[in-house]
Amino acid sequence: MKGWKFNNSYIEVPKKMYARVEPTKVVAPAVVLFNEQLAAELGLVFEATDTECNEGVFSGNLIPEGAAPIAQAYAGHQFGHFNILGDGRAILLGEILTPNGNRVDVQLKGSGPTPYSRRGDGRATLRSMLREYLISEAMHGMGIASSRSLAVATTGEKVYREDIHDGAVLTRIASSHIRVGTFEYARNFLSVEELESFTNYTIRRHYPQLEGSADAALEMLRAVVIKQVALIVNWMRVGFIHGVMNTDNMSVAGETFDYGPCAFMNSYDVKTVFSSIDTNGRYAYGNQPQVALWNLSCLASALLPLIHLDEAIAIKKAEEVLNEFPAMYQQQYATMMANKIGFSVSNEEVVKLIKALLEWMQEQKADYTNTFLVIQWEGKLTQPIYAQEVFIDWLNKRKNLLAKNGITAEAATRMMQQQNPSYIPRNHLVEQALDAACFRNSYEYFNRLLKKIAQPYTVINEWNEFQQPPEGGDGYYATYCGT
Numbered sequence: 001m002k003g004w005k006f007n008n009s010y011i012e013v014p015k016k017m018y019a020r021v022e023p024t025k026v027v028a029p030a031v032v033l034f035n036e037q038l039a040a041e042l043g044l045v046f047e048a049t050d051t052e053c054n055e056g057v058f059s060g061n062l063i064p065e066g067a068a069p070i071a072q073a074y075a076g077h078q079f080g081h082f083n084i085l086g087d088g089r090a091i092l093l094g095e096i097l098t099p100n101g102n103r104v105d106v107q108l109k110g111s112g113p114t115p116y117s118r119r120g121d122g123r124a125t126l127r128s129m130l131r132e133y134l135i136s137e138a139m140h141g142m143g144i145a146s147s148r149s150l151a152v153a154t155t156g157e158k159v160y161r162e163d164i165h166d167g168a169v170l171t172r173i174a175s176s177h178i179r180v181g182t183f184e185y186a187r188n189f190l191s192v193e194e195l196e197s198f199t200n201y202t203i204r205r206h207y208p209q210l211e212g213s214a215d216a217a218l219e220m221l222r223a224v225v226i227k228q229v230a231l232i233v234n235w236m237r238v239g240f241i242h243g244v245m246n247t248d249n250m251s252v253a254g255e256t257f258d259y260g261p262c263a264f265m266n267s268y269d270v271k272t273v274f275s276s277i278d279t280n281g282r283y284a285y286g287n288q289p290q291v292a293l294w295n296l297s298c299l300a301s302a303l304l305p306l307i308h309l310d311e312a313i314a315i316k317k318a319e320e321v322l323n324e325f326p327a328m329y330q331q332q333y334a335t336m337m338a339n340k341i342g343f344s345v346s347n348e349e350v351v352k353l354i355k356a357l358l359e360w361m362q363e364q365k366a367d368y369t370n371t372f373l374v375i376q377w378e379g380k381l382t383q384p385i386y387a388q389e390v391f392i393d394w395l396n397k398r399k400n401l402l403a404k405n406g407i408t409a410e411a412a413t414r415m416m417q418q419q420n421p422s423y424i425p426r427n428h429l430v431e432q433a434l435d436a437a438c439f440r441n442s443y444e445y446f447n448r449l450l451k452k453i454a455q456p457y458t459v460i461n462e463w464n465e466f467q468q469p470p471e472g473g474d475g476y477y478a479t480y481c482g483t
């Protein structure tokens, strides 16, 4: 891999925000996945024959010229409890400028211990890195802001969790890895002047339109609120459950990242949780908007000294911005759901129609993704559950309401095709792909699945194997952190 145009700016932020550290070398690196399309977007030159260089870079054995490896410091509220964290198993190689002028982070995940590793080994399992690759690329395919995955390299070393796994390193690309938790750390360990300098850095990087604004910190808070509302609405649209929405896993740039125990919902149920440790359902599908707001209040709290010298005034101003969240979310959620059934805008009758649909789906445990495809296809793609009288009645009500609103069937279908993915990375399919890769060293199924979910809006004429929900539902499907 060649052509890295490193341009590292994070090393200029206050020194307490990171530690210089290099990846730990691995014994037998091998590249098992490589994202050619992303490499091209980044302006990188990949020569398949240059195995030694590719293996070296993607495993952390070879530091590309211009890189300045660091581990970033951050804190975070994990399940509501404040902890000091930091990149415990990730190393930022540096930032590159893409051909269209974007600055992105190049990070290795699973690349060995850092000063922030605490008791961890700094490593990652092949299974979890493949999972992150698949799901982040699916999110990107759906048009949802996300970190990207450039490569996965196996290390030739074992990783010890509950079982013994093969180790791997993921090369992750993101607009940045500045988190809500990064600001919480900055608030704790930096002087107010340094906190301001770090905030200005973030503004320059992600919200340059706010540079020089008199109320820059408050305006940045508002900008992050706007980004997060849009992001969460998108998650709700496709049934994505992040699983571990701790403040350290929330990006200030508004991208989905840190794919740990995340998963997509099959049957519609707002209480859906897949994370093995989320016993109280804190991060359940339906709770995500409230959690996002809670996390944003942590960001607000970290920014208070910059918002106003008088803390009472600062709190009042921050609250005003945070109070914009619920209405903004409601409005965008309503429009998104209206779009999912073919209406360009929402109104009272559309809201009622959607409510009836969701209630029926929840009651019947209908598949979230497929139900919208059935509606889109007006009965052409059917399954027994959709023969229910209640559902047929609902379809008729929708048809009448479309007519009443002057929306043609074609216009509705066009609208729906952009909103409703034909493919999501369904848990049982993801597991099948990971099993084949990890136990049989076969990437054939993984790559077939990846191809489908990377083009999720492909119009289908009949059901195929990648669309079937698991027989008998997800059962006790569980996903894990730190694997």
Ligand code: AMP
Pocket: 085, 086, 087, 088, 089, 090, 116, 117, 118, 119, 120, 121, 122, 123, 124, 244, 248, 249, 258, 260, 481, 482, 483
């Ligand atoms: P996560 O749940 O993936 O967001 O991780 C939470 C924190 O634990 C972060 O600071 C990670 O860097 C750290 N961490 C997770 N797994 C490991 C590991 N195997 N070794 C060191 N640190 C880890």
Ligand code: MG
Pocket: 248, 249, 258
């Ligand atoms: Mg994390």
